[in-house]
Amino acid sequence: MQQQYPFKEIEQQAQQYWEANQTFAAKEDSKKPKYYCLSMFPYPSGRLHMGHVRNYTIGDVLSRFHKMKGFNVMQPMGWDAFGLPAENAAIANKTAPAKWTYENIEHMKTQLKQLGLGVDWNREIATCRPEYYKWEQWLFTELFKKGLIYKKTATVNWDPVDGTVLANEQVIDGRGWRSGALVEKRDIPQYFMKITAYAEELLNDLDKLDGWPEQVKTMQRNWIGKSYGCEVEFPIVGQNGNLKVYTTRPDTLMGATYVAVAAEHALATLAAKDNPKLAEFIAECKRGSVAEADVATAEKKGMATGFFVTHPLNGEQLPVWVANYVLASYGEGAVMAVPAHDERDFEFAKKYNLPIKAVIAPKSWNSQKVTTSYHTSGSNLNEREFPSIAHDGEQSGILNWFDWLDIFSEHGTCINSGKFDGLNFEQSSDAISSALNSKNLGKKRTQFRLRDWGVSRQRYWGCPIPIIHCTKCGEVPVPAEALPVRIPEDVTMDGVGSPIKKDPSFYETTCPTCNGNATRETDTLDTFFESSWYFARYASFDCDTKMVDERAYYWLPVDQYVGGIEHAILHLLYARFFNKLMRDVGLIKNDEPFTNLLTQGMVLKDGSKMSKSKGNTVDPQALIDTYGADTARLFMMFAAPPDQSLEWADSGVEGASRFLKRLWKAAYEHVSLGKVKAYALSNSGRGELTAELKNLRLQLHLTIEKVGDDYGRRHSFNTAISSVMELMNALAKIEATDEVTRSVRQEVLQNVALLLSPIVPHICQALWENLCPASHILCASWPASDKTAMVQDTVEYVVQVNGKLRGNLTVSREASKEVIETLTLAQDFVTKFLVDGTSVRKIIVVPNKLVNVVIG
RNA sequence: GCCGGGAUGGCGGAAUUGGUAGACGCACGGGACUCAAAAUCCCGCGUUGGCGACAACGUGGGGGUUCGAUUCCCCCUCCCGGCACCA
Numbered sequence: 001m002q003q004q005y006p007f008k009e010i011e012q013q014a015q016q017y018w019e020a021n022q023t024f025a026a027k028e029d030s031k032k033p034k035y036y037c038l039s040m041f042p043y044p045s046g047r048l049h050m051g052h053v054r055n056y057t058i059g060d061v062l063s064r065f066h067k068m069k070g071f072n073v074m075q076p077m078g079w080d081a082f083g084l085p086a087e088n089a090a091i092a093n094k095t096a097p098a099k100w101t102y103e104n105i106e107h108m109k110t111q112l113k114q115l116g117l118g119v120d121w122n123r124e125i126a127t128c129r130p131e132y133y134k135w136e137q138w139l140f141t142e143l144f145k146k147g148l149i150y151k152k153t154a155t156v157n158w159d160p161v162d163g164t165v166l167a168n169e170q171v172i173d174g175r176g177w178r179s180g181a182l183v184e185k186r187d188i189p190q191y192f193m194k195i196t197a198y199a200e201e202l203l204n205d206l207d208k209l210d211g212w213p214e215q216v217k218t219m220q221r222n223w224i225g226k227s228y229g230c231e232v233e234f235p236i237v238g239q240n241g242n243l244k245v246y247t248t249r250p251d252t253l254m255g256a257t258y259v260a261v262a263a264e265h266a267l268a269t270l271a272a273k274d275n276p277k278l279a280e281f282i283a284e285c286k287r288g289s290v291a292e293a294d295v296a297t298a299e300k301k302g303m304a305t306g307f308f309v310t311h312p313l314n315g316e317q318l319p320v321w322v323a324n325y326v327l328a329s330y331g332e333g334a335v336m337a338v339p340a341h342d343e344r345d346f347e348f349a350k351k352y353n354l355p356i357k358a359v360i361a362p363k364s365w366n367s368q369k370v371t372t373s374y375h376t377s378g379s380n381l382n383e384r385e386f387p388s389i390a391h392d393g394e395q396s397g398i399l400n401w402f403d404w405l406d407i408f409s410e411h412g413t414c415i416n417s418g419k420f421d422g423l424n425f426e427q428s429s430d431a432i433s434s435a436l437n438s439k440n441l442g443k444k445r446t447q448f449r450l451r452d453w454g455v456s457r458q459r460y461w462g463c464p465i466p467i468i469h470c471t472k473c474g475e476v477p478v479p480a481e482a483l484p485v486r487i488p489e490d491v492t493m494d495g496v497g498s499p500i501k502k503d504p505s506f507y508e509t510t511c512p513t514c515n516g517n518a519t520r521e522t523d524t525l526d527t528f529f530e531s532s533w534y535f536a537r538y539a540s541f542d543c544d545t546k547m548v549d550e551r552a553y554y555w556l557p558v559d560q561y562v563g564g565i566e567h568a569i570l571h572l573l574y575a576r577f578f579n580k581l582m583r584d585v586g587l588i589k590n591d592e593p594f595t596n597l598l599t600q601g602m603v604l605k606d607g608s609k610m611s612k613s614k615g616n617t618v619d620p621q622a623l624i625d626t627y628g629a630d631t632a633r634l635f636m637m638f639a640a641p642p643d644q645s646l647e648w649a650d651s652g653v654e655g656a657s658r659f660l661k662r663l664w665k666a667a668y669e670h671v672s673l674g675k676v677k678a679y680a681l682s683n684s685g686r687g688e689l690t691a692e693l694k695n696l697r698l699q700l701h702l703t704i705e706k707v708g709d710d711y712g713r714r715h716s717f718n719t720a721i722s723s724v725m726e727l728m729n730a731l732a733k734i735e736a737t738d739e740v741t742r743s744v745r746q747e748v749l750q751n752v753a754l755l756l757s758p759i760v761p762h763i764c765q766a767l768w769e770n771l772c773p774a775s776h777i778l779c780a781s782w783p784a785s786d787k788t789a790m791v792q793d794t795v796e797y798v799v800q801v802n803g804k805l806r807g808n809l810t811v812s813r814e815a816s817k818e819v820i821e822t823l824t825l826a827q828d829f830v831t832k833f834l835v836d837g838t839s840v841r842k843i844i845v846v847p848n849k850l851v852n853v854v855i856g
Numbered sequence: 857g858c859c860g861g862g863a864u865g866g867c868g869g870a871a872u873u874g875g876u877a878g879a880c881g882c883a884c885g886g887g888a889c890u891c892a893a894a895a896u897c898c899c900g901c902g903u904u905g906g907c908g909a910c911a912a913c914g915u916g917g918g919g920g921u922u923c924g925a926u927u928c929c930c931c932c933u934c935c936c937g938g939c940a941c942c943a
Contacts, residue, residue, distance in 0.1 A: 043943050084942065156941070167941040215860055219938075222859050292939050296857040325857085329940090344857080450940095457941065526941070566937060568860075573940095601861095602937075609936085638881070639868060643861095645936070647868060655881050665896095714872065722870075722880035729880090798876045803924040805876050844923060850875050854923045 001671050001770040005664035007628030007763070014762040015116055023778060024118040026074035028554045035071035036555045037063040038535055038594075040563030040571075041078045044104035045085060048111040050603040050610055050636075050648065051564065053620045057633045057759075058600055058642050058717070059562045060117045064758035065711045067118070068782040074555060076538040077112065077119045079105050081128035082462045082527045084167060090461075090493040097461040098489035101128060111621060116629045116762055123541040127463075127530035132537065134484035135547035136529055137466040141477035142585055144467070148194045151475070154454045155264070155290050155328075158186035164497055165458040171289040178495075185286045187264075190456035190523070191465060195577050199224055199448045202576055211596030213643070216568045223569050225449025230433045232336060232442040234259055234309035236267070237317060243267060243309050246331035246447055250436075251428040252338040254417035255359035257349065259309055260302065260321045260337050262328035267320060271305035278303055278322065285324045292327070300325050300348050312441035313432070314418070323348060329451055341408050360412040453574065455526045460491065460498035462524025470511035470518040479512050485520065498522065531571055532578035535561075535593055552588050561594035565601060565643070572597070598715055601645035610648070618648055630760035631657045637717040637759050659725060660763055663756075666731065667749050670742070671770050678750050679743035680786075693744050696730055698792070700748050701785040703727045707755045708782065717759065724755055746771065754783050799824055800852040801833050809851065817845050824851045 018024060028034075039059035042052055056077075063075040079101075086097035093100065105126060112119070125132055143149045157166040161179035165188075170177045195202075203224045206217045230250035233242035243259060261268050263285035272279040281303045288294060302323040309318050325344055326335055339349035340358040349356050411425040420428045429444075436442030456465065464485040466478035478485055488506060491499040500506040501522045511518040533547075539555040540548040557579075563571075572594075579593040602609050605616040623632045635656035640646040679697070689697065703723050710720035731748050734741060750771050757764035757777060768777035797809040797820065807829040811820055821843050824830055833855050834840070842854040 040943095045943090080943070165941075168939095169942045219860050223939085225859095290941085293857080296939085298857090453940075459941085527943070528940095531943085564937090564943095565861080566943085569938060570940065571943085604936085607935080641869085644869090645862085649868065649882070651882050652868065659881085661896095709872085716872080718868095719870070719872090719880080725880055800876080800924075803875090803922095808876085842923060844875090846875055850924090852875080852923055 001668050003665075003668055005661050005763070007630060007660075010766040011114075011116060011629055011762040014765045015113065017765075018116075018118070024073075024075065024120050025122055026072070026076075026120045028551055029072045030554075032070065032072035034555060035063070035066040035073045035560070036539075036558045037066065037073060037075045037560045038538070038558045038562070039075075039077075040561075040567065041080050041531070041534060042108065043080045043083055043085070044101055044108055046104050046107070048108055048115075048620050050618060050620055052112075053115065053632060054603055054636050054642075054646065055562060055564065055600055056112065056115060056117055057636050058598065058715075059560075060115075060119075060633075060761075061637065061711065061717060061758040062560055062562070062598075062715075063118050064761060065782070068754070068758070068780070069712070070781060073118070074123075074538070075117070075119050076123040076125075076541070077117070077121065078123075078125035078534060078538070079108075079127065080527065080531050080534075081105065081126045082524075082530060084169075084459065084461075086461045087459065087493060091495045094492070096489060096491055097493065098128065101126075101461075111624075114624050114629055115633070118761070123538050125534065125537055125541055127527075127534065128461075128487075130484040130486050131544065132534075133463040133530065135537070136463060136525070136533065137478065137483050137485060138480055139533075139547060139581070139585070140525070141466055141480070141483075143193070143581065144475075144477050146585075148197065148581070149191055149455075150194070151189055151191055153187040154190045154192070154456075155185045155187055156458070157290055158184045160184055162496060168289060168291040171291070171294075174288040174294075182287055183289060185288075185290055188458075190454050191467075192452040192454050193577075195453045195574075196448055196450055198577055198580055199226070199450050201580060202450075202573065205576070205592055208592060209595075209597070212594075213597060213599055216565075216572065216597060216599060219568050220573055223450065223573065227447050227449070229445060229447055230429065230436070230442055231332070231445050232312060232436060234312060234318065234336070235441070236320075237308040237310060239307070242441070243320065243334055244332045245334045245336045246445065247336055248447075249338065249341065250432045250442075251411070251414060251420075251423075251425050252341045252359055253311075253313060253336065253432050254414070254420065255338040255340050255357045256311065256318060256336040257339060257355040257357055258319050258321055258337045259334060260323035260326050260345075260348070261305075261334040262326040263322055263324065264328040265322070265326075265333045267307060267334075268305060268322045271307055271320075271322075275306065278305065282322060285322070295324070295327065298324060300344065300351065302348060302352060312436055312439060319354075321348075321352070321354075330449065331447060343409060357416070358408065359415060359417045360408055361415045362408075362410075362412045453526075453577075455529055456523040457526055458498060458501075459524055460493070460500055461487070462527060463487070463529065464500070465521040465523050465525055467521040468509055468511060468518045469521065470514060470516060472516055473511050473513040473518075476511055476513050476518070482512065487524070498524075528571060528574050532574040533582065535575065536579075536582060536588060546587070548582070548587050556588055557590045557592060558594045560596045560598065562598045562600060565599040568599060598642060600642050601640070603646050603648060605648040607647075618650075623653065627653060627657045628762070630763045631660060634660065634721065634760050638721045639718070641716055641718055643715075659728075660760065662732075663728060663752070664763065664767070666728065667753075667767050667770060670745055670749060673737060673742065676739065676742045676746050678747040679740070680747070689740065689744070692734060693741060694789075696734065696744060696748065697786070697789040699727055699730055700751060701787075701789045704751060704755065704783050704785040705790075711758060720755075721759065724752055728752065751783050753777065754780060795848050797824075797848075798850045799827065799830065800850065801830055802855055803852060806830065806833075820845055820851060824853060 037059055039055050059075060063073050067073045081101050086101050089100045090097040127133060157171050159166050159176035159179055159181055161181035162176060166176055166183060171183050174183055175181060176183055203221060203226055206220055209217060227248045229246055229248035231244055231246050232253060233244050235242050263282045268282055272282050302321045305320045305322055307320040309320055311318055337345040339345040339356040341360055414420045414423045414428045420431055423431060433442060433444045464487055466483060466485050468476045468478060470476055507520045507522050509518055509520050535558050536548045536552055536556060539552040543549045575593050582588050605618060610617045620632060631653060635653045638656060639652055706723050707720045710716045753764040753767045765777050793813055794810050795813055797811060798805060799807045799809050807827060809823060811823060830853055838855050840853060841856045844852040
């Protein structure tokens with residue numbers, strides 16, 4: 001054994017050993033419980049970043065731990081290889097996106113191998129390979145035939161100067177990132193997947209996902225957004241037909257004072273026909289990005305259309321406005337505005353002097369005497385008198401208008417609503433919807449916020465959409481035997497549009513149905529398409545006859561999925577959707593793809609996400625070169641719990657490296673004294689252990705329990721490491737070299753190697769070779785704790801007086817509550833507080849923990 | 857704007873079910889070793905007062921529940937992630 005910790009040598013040897021022995025090659029084996037551990041595959045951006053190191057180390061720790069626990073583990077790896085950055089790099093470097101991508105994959109694969117991941121590289125996939133995307137093209141055609149994919153127009157960001165569609169990311173402050181031109185919204189026909197047909201199941205099945213973080217399930221629930229409301233129709237004055245809106249607050253219908261439609265709404269278009277000012281306003285609304293965050297934070301603007309609608313219940317005529325805060329894509333693209341009970345409507349009404357009419361009061365308010373209708377043009381808006389108002393027992397005569405509003409976006413009791421007065425939310429919703437129903441002007445309806453998934457992209461570096469357009473036969477899916485539709489890889493990118501859109505050899509074809517001249521679809525699929533089913537392909541990575549074969553029955557669902565919290569909604573929802581689609585075409589049997597989910601936090605530097613644009617990246621390669629993979633892995637796992645963001649610190653790496661050096665040194669000094677068998681009770685006939693060694697063994701076996709629990713249940717790798725550090729600190733204090741001490745030291749070191757091997761596998765394998773030359777660490781299983789070593793004779797209690805720590809009390813393990821109370825009251829640090837006629841009011845004893853004496 | 861998270865010493869974090877706040881590590885200070893430095897080892901290290909024993913304060917801010925709150929409830933501030941074409 002070398003005296004210095006030779007990390008380079010150790011890591012190379014271990015990695016060669018794993019490769020030569022195919023240590024991590026996964027095989028179906030019904031005798032063992034399977035454990036499919038999947039980390040989100042990387043986009044091959046060029047070099048590994050710290051987020052990758054963190055993600056893949058977490059996955060590797062869990063994989064290796066479960067392997068030791070006797071599971072049949074599969075940990076695969078692949079490449080999410082289509083995407084926008086390849087096109088940008090290709091334009092910048094004048095190379096083909098494919099070449100750039102394949103070179104990046106080669107480089108990053110080398111880097112990943114240096115991390116020492118227990119990955120089955122035989123199963124490697126890259127989504128840009130025809131063997132892979134052939135199958136999603138096949139699924140696309142199947143779903144198209146089933147009617148689960150359809151075409152409709154959708155809005156995109158259009159750069160009028162570059163003549164290209166821009167991603168939301170490429171729109172900066174409403175302008176194209178390259179051209180600087182004002183971006184326009186443009187409607188083009190695109191393919192959509194009917195994810196809304198699965199909305200109910202996607203929502204309900206969240207309840208089955210006990211192994212998912214609650215926050216992720218909540219985000220998905222809110223995203224799917226099932227709401228119970230009412231559709232209301234407002235007859236349009238002087239026109240045939242009604243303006244339909246959807247509302248979750250039918251109880252406020254009597255307070256509606258105007259109706260607002262999106263700029264894209266048909267009524268807006270109609271009104272703009274002979275109203276140039278309105279047409280200009282609509283055009284203005286259509287400038288800027290389509291991203292919801294931009295729309296929602298924009299200043300609220302609107303313009304009257306000149307149309308009026310009739311209130312379905314009270315017959316009042318309400319103006320129709322075009323408003324930029326109404327989303328065309330949600331509900332009906334039109335809303336009834338109730339300024340008194342909706343903050344956005346209120347802000348809008350104030351700005352444009354629209355009436356505000358309060359119709360809901362908190363439950364305990366005296367409704368009859370409340371004056372409720374005001375116009376914002378009044379000069380004394382901010383101080384209104386509301387006579388006889390009692391709010392939850394509190395008397396108040398004057399209310400600020402803004403307080404009034406604050407109170408009233410919640411549910412309450414109807415006021416100023418005629419026959420609905422006095423009804424609560426549920427009652428008035430029922431009564432108002434049935435009133436609408438009887439007039440045939442509305443009904444109850446559930447609504448999802450979730451929209452169908454637009455999968456068309458006007459880009460080159462993606463999977464071609466397998467549709468042929470024939471003037472006679474229409475849209476014809478490419479027959480299975482003609483798949484894949486290959487994306488040509490040898491292209492030049494000029495920055496203006498997609499090369500395949502200008503390449504007749506790609507798009508000119510014949511119709512599979514009538515054999516006449518036809519053209520191929522030149523849009524490609526959203527790259528989320530590829531990442532929505534790769535987890536299933538790993539099980540059947542080499543199957544060339546089916547998308548997935550019966551091996552998927554064995555491996556699926558994924559037992560543990562690990563990836564960034566930023567994927568909490570989109571990727572994870574699409575993958576769940578695809579799992580159900582594949583189930584429904586008979587490929588797999590499970591309902592949900594990922595049984596357990598661990599969402600890792602970001603790696604930050606100076607408080608913000610490491611990114612090239614911010615220039616605050618730390619290259620993991622330098623870290624591995626200087627300190628080795630084990631140090632990199634140890635630091636990553638030690639610096640923060642996996643689900644929290646991790647602040648990068650160079651000095652912390654130094655500390656991790658120091659610990660491994662100390663560990664190596666401790667083993668070296670021990671081994672250089674010669675062989676010794678690990679202490680165990682069965683061969684303990686060497687007399688009583690000293691108290692010191694007994695305590696060390698107690699700590700060892702408590703640590704074994706804690707670390708197993710931290711890995712398996714808590715995923716708390718940082719505390720697992722710190723408890724092993726404490727154990728090593730305790731071991732370092734023992735200097736004796738007699739046979740018994742050495743046997744206990746051997747026991748500790750052997751177990752430390754096992755406990756740490758999921759995190760720092762290379763050094764642990766080398767330590768084991770030296771500690772136990774006859775065996776191999778990969779054959780060793782997870783250690784069991786020795787219960788007899790953990791029996792303690794005494795218990796230490798914390799003693800509080802009035803909740804403040806005042807001392808400690810050591811009692812025998814069997815001491816009764818009464819004995820503990822008596823002993824506590826005999827302590828000086830308790831009695832000194834018993835002065836001036838005070839007495840003991842109460843004694844609280846928390847078994848094995850704490851005594852609190854309440855004195856008063 | 858909406859949805860979801862987060863905030864604890866100089867720093868990263870610990871406290872697992874309401875029960876010792878600050879484990880473990882970093883940084884820093886002192887000491888040992890050394891001609892010296894690095895490395896290594898030992899000691900100290902929330903704030904304030906005190907020679908000390910000890911005492912008071914202390915988990916983003918304000919309120920509440922409790923014998924006891926970093927933990928539960930209400931309100932607020934700031935930061936992070938997502939918002940459907942970045943992946």
